[in-house]
Amino acid sequence: MSDTKKVMTIEEKLDLTKFTSDHNYAHITIDPAICKAKCTTHDCVYCCPTDCYKFIEGEDAEGPVSYDYIACLECGVCRIVCPHGSVDWNNPKGGFGVEFKQS
Amino acid sequence: MSEEYDFEAIIVGAGPAGCAAALVLARAGVEVAVLERGQYPGAKNVSGAAIYGPVLHNLVPNYWEDKESFERHLTTKKITMMSEARTMTIDIDLRDFNQTPYNGITVLRPKFDRWLSEKAEEAGAMILPDTMVEDFVWKDKQIVGIKSGEEELRAKLVIIAEGANRILTEKAKLAKHPHAHHYAVAMKETYELPKKQIEERFHITGTEGIGNEILGHSRGVPGGGFFYTNENTLSFGLILNAKSLADKKLKATDVLEDFKNHSYIRKLLKDAKMIEYSAHMIPEGGFKNLSKLYGNGVIVVGDAAGMALNAGLYIEGINFALESGRVAGEAAKKILESNNYTKKSTKIYKNELKKSFAYQDLKTFKRAAKFLENERIFAHYPELINGLFYRLLKNDGKPREKITRAAIKHILSRAKLLGAIKDVIGGLNSL
Numbered sequence: 397m398s399d400t401k402k403v404m405t406i407e408e409k410l411d412l413t414k415f416t417s418d419h420n421y422a423h424i425t426i427d428p429a430i431c432k433a434k435c436t437t438h439d440c441v442y443c444c445p446t447d448c449y450k451f452i453e454g455e456d457a458e459g460p461v462s463y464d465y466i467a468c469l470e471c472g473v474c475r476i477v478c479p480h481g482s483v484d485w486n487n488p489k490g491g492f493g494v495e496f497k498q499s
Numbered sequence: 500m501s502e503e504y505d506f507e508a509i510i511v512g513a514g515p516a517g518c519a520a521a522l523v524l525a526r527a528g529v530e531v532a533v534l535e536r537g538q539y540p541g542a543k544n545v546s547g548a549a550i551y552g553p554v555l556h557n558l559v560p561n562y563w564e565d566k567e568s569f570e571r572h573l574t575t576k577k578i579t580m581m582s583e584a585r586t587m588t589i590d591i592d593l594r595d596f597n598q599t600p601y602n603g604i605t606v607l608r609p610k611f612d613r614w615l616s617e618k619a620e621e622a623g624a625m626i627l628p629d630t631m632v633e634d635f636v637w638k639d640k641q642i643v644g645i646k647s648g649e650e651e652l653r654a655k656l657v658i659i660a661e662g663a664n665r666i667l668t669e670k671a672k673l674a675k676h677p678h679a680h681h682y683a684v685a686m687k688e689t690y691e692l693p694k695k696q697i698e699e700r701f702h703i704t705g706t707e708g709i710g711n712e713i714l715g716h717s718r719g720v721p722g723g724g725f726f727y728t729n730e731n732t733l734s735f736g737l738i739l740n741a742k743s744l745a746d747k748k749l750k751a752t753d754v755l756e757d758f759k760n761h762s763y764i765r766k767l768l769k770d771a772k773m774i775e776y777s778a779h780m781i782p783e784g785g786f787k788n789l790s791k792l793y794g795n796g797v798i799v800v801g802d803a804a805g806m807a808l809n810a811g812l813y814i815e816g817i818n819f820a821l822e823s824g825r826v827a828g829e830a831a832k833k834i835l836e837s838n839n840y841t842k843k844s845t846k847i848y849k850n851e852l853k854k855s856f857a858y859q860d861l862k863t864f865k866r867a868a869k870f871l872e873n874e875r876i877f878a879h880y881p882e883l884i885n886g887l888f889y890r891l892l893k894n895d896g897k898p899r900e901k902i903t904r905a906a907i908k909h910i911l912s913r914a915k916l917l918g919a920i921k922d923v924i925g926g927l928n929s930l
């Protein structure tokens with residue numbers, strides 16, 4: 397069906413969204429030690445709409461998931477779904493982060 | 500309060516709730532500032548969106564005369580049940596909704612919020628974008644201002660309008676950390692399509708528009724899709740209960756792609772070009788999970804208080820935000836006049852809100868939240884209904900059954916009848 401591609405990757409989609417990234421401040425951080433010690437469900441990976449949370453493979457990994465704040469849409473859901481309080485969620489500093497134009 | 504203050508009222512968040520409160524207060528001559536963390540009002544905000552015209556008209560009389568205020572007015576509502584290979588759509592053509600103030604209109608939030616904030620600004624409110632409120636200034640057990648970076652601003656009254664991610668409401672001790680099953684993650688894609696093509700495809704002219712709610716095909720996760728026409732764009736998205744996604748170990752992004760690839764959705768979006776991807780969460784805990792609405796020196800409006808309804812067939816929140824903001828503005832005038840900002844006085848807001856449709860609707864639909872947690876509705880019924888019609892319509896050369904008999908047989912073969920009856924009763928009670 398012409399230009400509506402079958403499956404769009406999240407990277408392709410995010411290219412369309414404007415971000416003013418704050419490279420000096422991660423507004424969200426996780427505590428890999430908590431994830432490693434307590435988590436069996438990894439809710440963050442399933443709920444994040446931009447795949448900021450990813451499983452990490454390997455025995456020597458710091459924790460079961462990695463997190464990158466750069467493509468965060470600030471939806472807020474990871475703060476709520478994490479059952480172990482591993483997510484430290486703050487708003488980006490004023491003027492930083494995502495900037496929607498047509499949402 | 501005899502001390503110095505920077506503003507009589509400070510509002511945190513320039514969404515519909517914050518802007519409505521600011522507009523009412525500024526019109527009354529109150530010194531009010533709205534602090535917004537986004538690059539401009541609306542830059543962080545996502546909705547479908549369809550809103551009720553009369554609610555907006557009540558706040559900004561004759562809003563439709565200003566073309567900036569809305570995209571299209573709704574004359575067609577479609578409800579679609581979608582399963583793997585079949586779809587059924589109820590198509591309600593409401594030409595009588597062609598009259599102003601229009602029953603429903605579609606909006607895009609970056610444009611709508613900016614427009615509404617300009618109305619508040621024209622009335623005398625100060626709108627401060629790029630400003631993120633981190634915490635409150637407390638005196639004894641009363642909130643007397645806000646902190647943003649190095650700065651502190653003092654106010655007699657603070658109105659929290661921060662939206663669904665209610666970090667400050669929790670800091671103000673008016674709500675606890677929420678449960679995941681009371682929130683949905685909502686993903687939205689905006690598409691560009693020339694105006695002429697939109698009008699031809701959906702049989703609309705002028706500023707007429709359509710809205711389509713779509714149930715089913717979300718892999719059994721409670722939620723649903725939405726589709727709205729704008730002037731020259733299309734809004735499409737999927738709302739999914741957060742807890743259910745995690746429990747089923749389904750990735751939100753995968754469920755969305757799968758949903759979008761259904762032939763029904765592909766037809767809606769044919770030839771259209773995606774221009775933006777966005778996401779936000781929606782409170783869906785309903786009346787029982789509202790935050791406390793007032794405290795010493797503070798009141799809460801809109802999504803921050805949990806004032807949204809997501810009942811599958813409709814998503815409402817902007818109207819509650821506009822209305823609770825308006826009521827908060829009216830109440831704040833009285834609170835300021837009383838010169839008392841303790842709970843005793845800020846309670847005025849809750850008392851006033853109780854009289855308004857916002858509070859009453861949330862109360863009326865209080866069972867909807869529970870009803871929506873029932874996964875049968877989303878996993879089985881679209882399939883069941885489509886299957887029934889398939890059975891009724893299919894002609895394989897054999898004599899056909901009477902409709903009622905076919906229906907009963909079909910339901911008995913697919914669902915546990917008792918469960919189905921309970922769901923129907925539950926559904927009627929919740930709506």
Ligand SMILES: Cc1cc2nc3c(=O)[nH]c(=O)nc-3n(C[C@H](O)[C@H](O)[C@H](O)COP(=O)(O)OP(=O)(O)OC[C@H]3O[C@@H](n4cnc5c(N)ncnc54)[C@H](O)[C@@H]3O)c2cc1C
Binds near residue numbers: 801
């Ligand atoms: C995909 C989707 C579709 C929807 N569709 C519809 C629909 O069709 N109809 C409908 O009525 N509703 C719909 N809703 C619900 C609707 O979006 C919300 O109910 C509505 O936005 C609530 O308005 P609000 O003003 O309370 O909060 P918001 O619109 O969230 O506004 C809050 C504002 O506060 C700002 N803010 C937050 N924290 C701070 C801080 N610390 N400092 C400074 N600023 C801050 C934010 O940047 C934001 O501008 C939908 C929601 C979603 C996600």
Ligand code: SF4
Binds near residue numbers: 436477482
């Ligand atoms: S962030 Fe929370 S949900 Fe995600 S892996 Fe860590 S503990 Fe689990």
Ligand code: SF4
Binds near residue numbers: 469471472
């Ligand atoms: S706020 Fe939303 S988009 Fe950002 S990391 Fe959390 S879940 Fe992902």
